[in-house]
Structures are given as structure tokens and as C-alpha cells.
Amino acid sequence: MPPPQSQHREAFEALYRQHGGRVLLMFVRLSGNRADAEDLTQEAFVRAWNSWESFRSDSSASTWLHTIAIRTFADWRRQSLRRPWESEEPVEPEANADVRALLPGADIDLERAIARLPAQMRAAFVLHYIEGFSLDEIAEQLGKSIGTIKAQLHAARARLRSILAPGHH
Amino acid sequence: MPELPEEEFDERLRRLREYSTHARASDDVLPRIRAAIEHEHPSIVRRPVGAVMLAAAAVLIAVGFAGGRLTAPASPAIATSSLHPAIAVQESGTRLVTALDALSAMKDSAPASIREQSREVTLVALGAVLAAGSAEYPDEVDALLLAARSPRQENTR
Numbered sequence: 001m002p003p004p005q006s007q008h009r010e011a012f013e014a015l016y017r018q019h020g021g022r023v024l025l026m027f028v029r030l031s032g033n034r035a036d037a038e039d040l041t042q043e044a045f046v047r048a049w050n051s052w053e054s055f056r057s058d059s060s061a062s063t064w065l066h067t068i069a070i071r072t073f074a075d076w077r078r079q080s081l082r083r084p085w086e087s088e089e090p091v092e093p094e095a096n097a098d099v100r101a102l103l104p105g106a107d108i109d110l111e112r113a114i115a116r117l118p119a120q121m122r123a124a125f126v127l128h129y130i131e132g133f134s135l136d137e138i139a140e141q142l143g144k145s146i147g148t149i150k151a152q153l154h155a156a157r158a159r160l161r162s163i164l165a166p167g168h169h
Numbered sequence: 170m171p172e173l174p175e176e177e178f179d180e181r182l183r184r185l186r187e188y189s190t191h192a193r194a195s196d197d198v199l200p201r202i203r204a205a206i207e208h209e210h211p212s213i214v215r216r217p218v219g220a221v222m223l224a225a226a227a228v229l230i231a232v233g234f235a236g237g238r239l240t241a242p243a244s245p246a247i248a249t250s251s252l253h254p255a256i257a258v259q260e261s262g263t264r265l266v267t268a269l270d271a272l273s274a275m276k277d278s279a280p281a282s283i284r285e286q287s288r289e290v291t292l293v294a295l296g297a298v299l300a301a302g303s304a305e306y307p308d309e310v311d312a313l314l315l316a317a318r319s320p321r322q323e324n325t326r
Contacts, residue, residue, distance in 0.1 A: 038195060045198075157178070
């Protein structure tokens, strides 16, 4: 498919302005820091530009963009040997400051609790409960079984409810 | 262990989903996307790796040349088959110019960590050329030294 011509640029940038914030926020939650999230956002939108024609034939820009975004994130994880899922620490408190900067009025307690989840559990939770991806999609993109994703979602909910319980420190 | 009631948790999660749709797009990222598109970079993740490889090749060439200079006096065969030192330095310098051009081309679109990595590799190559000990290195190497000092500031987001 040939790359889009210059007359599409304005529409594409409008798409960025409409959805770029949410994509960036998703990447902040997934990666744990603003710098990586901005790199990922850039990559996702460059990929979106390169497959602009496929968007024009689809009905939902949000779904199309977020599908590209999750693939971008999955590739980013795979490409770096320095990011093994199992050894990754929770990402607070940097992510909280980044989320606050992007989203004044956010439920900081809940954001902080999500940031405290281990990386893989956090990714499954964010992609399913916040971004609305199906278990099949998440399992495929993250290279895990559906059973593993289900177990992580269950554990994530339990952990978050515990962290958010009154009196928890 | 106490837990937040299920209903309350689901309500907070619903609100989180709702307010996430209001996140503001970053003004910092759009210029980088424009630059990447204008340079027709198919991927910002893979492209800088090419520049790193190019710079690394320049290091090998430069270090190899430096080694040749050191051993040449003890080996007439090498000395007679080698390029004149000034020409060899110039060839290394030309390759480094190419590497720096690649760095410059990607500066607007590459992740900061990759830019830094590439720049450091190129600086090592420069050092290797200069370590060859020739006072006759070409003007391009001078230009490289000047250029290599500035990218860190230019690329700071």
C-alpha cells in the first residue's frame, strides 16, 4: 500500500490530538515511565501512519489505534533482552507523577495501586480492564496462555482490592 | 486480610476508564512523529540500530588502522602494502562522517537511549582515529569533533 499523501496529514494529526493522550497514558501505565511511553507513542503513530489506508476502511479509530499500540508494546518487550517480565519491579512512584501530569484529577490511589503491580500482571490488568482488550488478544500479543492471563487478572484484582482497603498502608 | 468491596472497586475502575479518555495528547511527541514521517522512517526502533552498527564498523576500521600503524615499522611487508597513514586516516574519517550523518538523520525520531548509545560509539571511533597518532588527520575529523560535542544538547527533549 503506498504511503498516504500530504493531504491526509491534517486528518492524521487530528487523530493524534484526539487519541494520542489516551495512547500515551496507556504506555505510561504499561512501561512505567514517561520517556519510554513517549517513544512507544511515537512508534505506534508512525506505524499507524504507514498503515493509514487500513484505518480508512475501518469504523473505529480508537480500536484500530489501540491494536497497533498493543502490538508496538509487545514488540518493544520482545526486542529488549533487558526487560524480562519476571524480574521487573513495580514502577511507582514515577508513573504516578506522569499520570498526574497527563490527567489532573486522576484517582491517584488507584493509579498508585496499579503501578505497584508486577509488570506482567499490570500489563494484563491495564489492557483488559482499562483498555478493553479481550483475553484472546492479550494472550496472543503478550505471548502467554489464556489461562495465565486469567490467573493474572484474578490475582491483580485481589491485590488491588487489598491495597485499596481502608487502613492499608 | 481486608479488601475493598467488589462493588466499590468496580465503580472506581469504571471511573478510571472514563477519565482515561480525557488524557491530553503530548505536544512533545507530535513533532517527533512528524519528523519520523517526513524522513520516511519505517520504524524508530529498528532504524537507529543500523546507525549503531555503522558506527561500530567505523570503530573496527579505525582501531584496525591504529593497530596497523603500531605494527608497521616491525613488518616491512605490512608497511609496503599499507596505505599511506594520512590516506588511511582520511578513509577512516570519511567513514566516521558517514556514521555521524546517519546519527544526525535519526536525531529527531530515535529514542533518547539509542541516540546516546550511537553517539558514544561514534566518539569511541573518533578517539581511535586520533589515537593513531597522526598530526595529519583530515579536516573532516576536526569537523566531527566539533559536531560530536553538540548532539547531546540538540537532542535533549
